[in-house]
Amino acid sequence: MRQVNKIVFENVTKKFGKVVAVNNLNLKVKNGKFVVLLGPSGCGKTTTLRLIAGLEEVREGNIYIGNRLVNDLEPKERGIAMVFQDYALYPHMKVFDNMAFGLRNLGTPKEEIRKKVKWAAELLQINDLLDRKPAQLSGGQKQRVAVGRAIVREPEVFLMDEPLSNLDAKLRVTMRRELHKLQRKLEVTTLYVTHDQVEAMSLGDQIVLLRDGTVQQIGSPHDLYAHPKNKFVAGFIGAPAMNFLECDVVEKHGRFFLCADSFILPLNQKIKDSIMQVSEPKIVLGVRPDDISIVSGKQKNAIQVKIEVIESLGAENLAYSTMDGDSLVFKLEPASKVKVGEKVRILFEKIHLFDKNTENVIY
Secondary structure, eight states, rough: OOOOEEEEEEEEOOOOTTTTEEEEEEEEETTTTTEEEOSHHOOOOSHHHHHHTTTOOEEEEEEEEETEEEETTGGGGGGEEEOOOOOOOOTTSHHHHHHHHHHHHHHOOHHHHHHHHHHHHHHHTTTGGTTTTTGGHHHHHHHHHHHHHHTTTOOEEEEESTTTTOHHHHHHHHHHHHHHHHHHHOOOEEEEEOOOOOHHHHOOOEEEEOOOOOTEEEEEEHHHHHHHHHHHHHHHHHOOEEEEEEEEEETTTTEEEEEESSOOOOOOHHHHHHHSSSSSSEEEEEGGGGGGGEEEOTTTEEEEEEEEEEEOSSSSSEEEEEEEEEEEEEEEEOOOOOOTTTEEEEEEOOOOEETTOOOOOOO
C-alpha cells in the first residue's frame, strides 16, 4: 500500500525578532514513521515541534497534518498528543486521573475513559500505579504515565520533546527500547526531538539534522553516518566523532596527492576528479575512528603515530594521538597489546573529503 505524507512543511520560517529559529523548512513525514529532529541546543528543533503543535504561530509557510492545513487550527483541533521533557503531570491527581485528563476535557464518556486508560496502562505495564500520585513514582514511571496520557487520546501524531533527558543513562536505554517497540505497535506518526545523536540513530526511521534553524541533511541513520553532506553532519553523527585533518592537494609528476606535515596519500582517479571541481582545493580529510587500523610496518601508505592515551571501554578500547596539531582517535582490537607511548603505523581504510571553505562534501 502506498504510504501517504502525514506531516508536511512547506517553506516554513519562524522568527523571534531578528533571530531566525526555523529557516525555510521543507519536510515530508510519511504516515507511521518515526522521525527524529536532531541538533545542538538552539538549532530550532523544539520550535519546529511547537509549530506543529500550535504552540507557536506560523507566519511564513504552511504546515499540513494529513490533508488539513493546520496553520490556523487550535492545538486541540490538530489531532496531536505531546510528551514533554518535564512530564507535566498534575501532582495532586492520581495516575489514572492524569491519564484521563485529556479525554475528560474532550467530553469522552466515563466507561470509554476507563477502558482506554486500562488499555494504555496494560500496554505500558503501569497497571499497579493507577492509584498513586506523581510524587510516589520514579522517573521512569513518570515517563510511562506521560506517554500513557498521550496514547489514550489515539492521536494522529505523537510529538515528543526530549522525553528521556531527565532519566539516568541505564534507564534511558531501557525507555528508548520501550518507546521504539510502542511506536512500532501503535504505528502512529512520531516526531521526536533530541540533541543526543545515539538516541536519534537508534530510534529514527529518518533523521532531520538541524543547525541554526536550517536543515543540514535528511535521511536514514545509515545515510547520515555513511554519506554526510557536509563537515557538520560528519562531525555530529557518530561516536566517537569523525577525525578531521587539514591538507593540501599537490601534483607531482602527473600524479596527485593529499599532503600534510605527517603524511602524503596518493589520490585515485575518482577522488582526483571530485577534487578538481573545487576552485581552491584546500581540503579537510575526514576519517572515522572505525576506519583506522593498525598495520605492519611494510604496509603501503601507512602513517606513523604515537599513542598518547588509551581509554578502556570494556568491549573496545580507544587510542588517542595527535597529528599536525589535530587530535586523532581510533579503535583498538580488544586483544590489542599496544601501550601508551608506543609508536604504531596506521592506515586510513575509508576517507571523506570536504571543501575547507564551504565545508560541503567533495568525496
